[in-house]
Amino acid sequence: MQRQRKWDPKKIISTIILFFCSIAFLLPFIWMLSTSLKIEADVFKYPIEWIPSRWNAVSNYQEVWFGDHPFYLYYWNSIKVAVCTTLISVVVSSLAAYGFSKVRFPAGAWLFMIVLATYMVPPQASLVPQFILYRYLGLFDTHIGLILLGSFSVLGTFMLRQFFIGIHNDFIDAAKIDGAGHWRIFWRIALPIVRPAVATYAILRFIWTWNDYQNPLIFLRTDALYTIQLAMQKFTTINGSFYTLIMAAAVSAILPLLIVFILGQKHVIDGIALGGVKG
Amino acid sequence: MASNSVSTTEELHQSKKTRKSKIEKSENLVGLLFVSPMLLGISVIVLFPIVATFILAFADWKFVTGIDQLQWIGFDNFIALTNDEKFIKSVINNAIFIFTVPITMICALFLAIIIDKNVYLKSYFKVAFFMPYISSVVAIAVVWQVLFHPSQGPINQVLMTLGIENPPTWISDPNFALISLMIIHIWISIGFSLIVYIAGLQSIPKELYEAADIDGANSWYKFRNITFPLISPTSFFLLITGIIASFKVFDLIAVLTEGGPLNSTTMLVWHLYERAFLDLDVGYASAIAVVLFLFVFSITIIQWIGQKKWVNY
Numbered sequence: 001m002q003r004q005r006k007w008d009p010k011k012i013i014s015t016i017i018l019f020f021c022s023i024a025f026l027l028p029f030i031w032m033l034s035t036s037l038k039i040e041a042d043v044f045k046y047p048i049e050w051i052p053s054r055w056n057a058v059s060n061y062q063e064v065w066f067g068d069h070p071f072y073l074y075y076w077n078s079i080k081v082a083v084c085t086t087l088i089s090v091v092v093s094s095l096a097a098y099g100f101s102k103v104r105f106p107a108g109a110w111l112f113m114i115v116l117a118t119y120m121v122p123p124q125a126s127l128v129p130q131f132i133l134y135r136y137l138g139l140f141d142t143h144i145g146l147i148l149l150g151s152f153s154v155l156g157t158f159m160l161r162q163f164f165i166g167i168h169n170d171f172i173d174a175a176k177i178d179g180a181g182h183w184r185i186f187w188r189i190a191l192p193i194v195r196p197a198v199a200t201y202a203i204l205r206f207i208w209t210w211n212d213y214q215n216p217l218i219f220l221r222t223d224a225l226y227t228i229q230l231a232m233q234k235f236t237t238i239n240g241s242f243y244t245l246i247m248a249a250a251v252s253a254i255l256p257l258l259i260v261f262i263l264g265q266k267h268v269i270d271g272i273a274l275g276g277v278k279g
Numbered sequence: 280m281a282s283n284s285v286s287t288t289e290e291l292h293q294s295k296k297t298r299k300s301k302i303e304k305s306e307n308l309v310g311l312l313f314v315s316p317m318l319l320g321i322s323v324i325v326l327f328p329i330v331a332t333f334i335l336a337f338a339d340w341k342f343v344t345g346i347d348q349l350q351w352i353g354f355d356n357f358i359a360l361t362n363d364e365k366f367i368k369s370v371i372n373n374a375i376f377i378f379t380v381p382i383t384m385i386c387a388l389f390l391a392i393i394i395d396k397n398v399y400l401k402s403y404f405k406v407a408f409f410m411p412y413i414s415s416v417v418a419i420a421v422v423w424q425v426l427f428h429p430s431q432g433p434i435n436q437v438l439m440t441l442g443i444e445n446p447p448t449w450i451s452d453p454n455f456a457l458i459s460l461m462i463i464h465i466w467i468s469i470g471f472s473l474i475v476y477i478a479g480l481q482s483i484p485k486e487l488y489e490a491a492d493i494d495g496a497n498s499w500y501k502f503r504n505i506t507f508p509l510i511s512p513t514s515f516f517l518l519i520t521g522i523i524a525s526f527k528v529f530d531l532i533a534v535l536t537e538g539g540p541l542n543s544t545t546m547l548v549w550h551l552y553e554r555a556f557l558d559l560d561v562g563y564a565s566a567i568a569v570v571l572f573l574f575v576f577s578i579t580i581i582q583w584i585g586q587k588k589w590v591n592y
Contacts, residue, residue, distance in 0.1 A: 010397065011397050011398060011399060012399070014393055014397040014398055015397075015398040015399045015400060018390070018393055018394070018398055018404060019400075021390070022403075022404055022407040022408060025407060025408055025410075025411070025466070025469075026407055026410065028411075028419070028422050028423065028426060028466075029410065029414075029422075031422070031426065031433065032418075032422045035425075043425075044428075044431035044432075044433075044436075046433075046436045046440075048433055048436075091316075092316045092317050092320065093317065095313050095314070095316060095317070096313065096314045096316070096317035096318075098313055099309075099310050099311075099312075099313025099314035100313075100314060103306055103309055103310035103313055104306060104310075105306045105307040105309070105310030105311070106307065107307065107310065107311065108310050108314070111314060111318065114318075114321075114326075115314075115317065115318070115321060118321055118325045118326060118329075120575065120576055120579045121325055121329050121572065121575075122523070122526060122527060122571055122572060122575045123527070124527065124529070124548045124551060124552075124568065124571060125329060125332055125568040125569070125571050125572040125575075126324075126325055126328035126329045126331075126332055126568070127328075127551070127552075127555065127568070128328075128332060128335065128551075128555045128561055128564050128565055128568060129327070129328035129329075129331035129332055129335065129565075130324065130328045131555070131556070132331075132342065132561070133323075133327070133328065133331075148320070148324065149324060151320060152317060152320030152321050152324055152325070154321070157317060181309075182309045182313070183309075186313075207413055210415065211413075211414075211415040211416060211417075213415075213416060213417050213529075213530045213533065213534075214529050214530065214533075217533070218552075218556060228415075229415055229417045229418075232415070232417045232418055232421065233417055233421075233533075233534060236421050236534075243425055246421055246425070247422070247425075249418075249421075250418040250419075250421055250422055253415050253417065253418040254414045254415055254418050257413055257414065257415065258410075258413070258414075261406075261409075261413045262406070265402075265406060268413075269405060269409070269474050272471065272474050272475060273474050273475060273477065273478030274478070
């Protein structure tokens, strides 16, 4: 038996209006996708051909991925950097978050204040000495250097700490009486409980690293090490007015994120909502 | 006999104390072990460089010349800043750019109220409006660059069809370049504010609205007297994080305008980047970094004080 659903006419009208708003919002993406499938001569045709009349998708994407500036290489670089940064950052942040919330040691409180204080520093304010330091340490123009830059996140530590605090101390004490050390408690009890928070943070960190343009721009020189964002910019400069190619590159740069986002949609949105409401 | 028993209690007490301090000591060590990777990383990557920034701001040093050429020049860099037209223009542009924050917030709150109460397909709308926020700024900037194309771009073609004979040339027009960047920035940021606002709206108790309904209040009255005051912590959070984020805008400038035309889109971070990495002028760039730091720092202080004072919880 089908359940009768009551359709509220007022709600339908606002849904329709909002739907048009959202389409207007998405138009640049739609335009990007449709242009990437066209031939160059049709790009600026007016009225806009949303569905291409003459298709050139295969050759556009082929040029982007396997042409003179092969995107598969930059993709691999980006995946490497984003995955490593995310992994290291999650490990470092959750260790620190546990230490700052569940190990009761006197130095903890003021060490945490120091860590929080660094969050006030705008990243660009420490850029110049970072650059000089990297030159001296030989980390300049390496992926390891780039990965390390994103691996120590105050935000991640703070966020995960909030969740560790939510775990009742009786839990921890009971485990201690049973003879478990902090390492075991962290690994076997605390971390599994906060797994959703870790997932949220990991997805956000991946997205931020993937999209980062400034650090690769400053800390990488060698073309073969470029991440997708740098490659995108270089590709645009070189291909000047080949808009179909540029749009195919843009689609390629955004697509993996979109997949990560849609898969982890609930985590991302909940995480941002939570962070915002808590402040 | 009596003295004996006293000594045993004392001994007991003593041993308890040492045991306790032993546990404390080991807790201390364990705690330090847990937080040490983070502390080490932050010291090397953030703390040491920011201290160095403050020191280098008082030096005259081109990076290429080697450290022995470094000269201490006191406040000369800061004095030079006050005569640097591009720097002053950057500060003004940063100030103008702050207007994106309230505009983003108003649009987001409006959308959030509709999405929270009055629509079907809620999650579709959340994702749709959030898309620009998760997309890469470089790719987005490139798309907008073509959309804003002066003669052939879709935006101007639409404007011309609507009867506007000489539409602005957007990012290549000094009078419109900053506004163009602001439009794109708002478009990117709305999704984030929207999600935060929806969460904020959901935390307002439904009973308040029901009570107002019984009293026959209209929507505007409910918005002004219930929604707006109760959402104020969220608004305050968005205002502060928005302003801080507006100081960090770099990618849009780097990809779209490189500070031009005629310095109309230069901002502190861009000016810093140019002086540091194109001119390799370490001292001067550090002075700009100090100013940037002080701006963001004072906003954070306002946040600290404001959270206690102005916000209705």
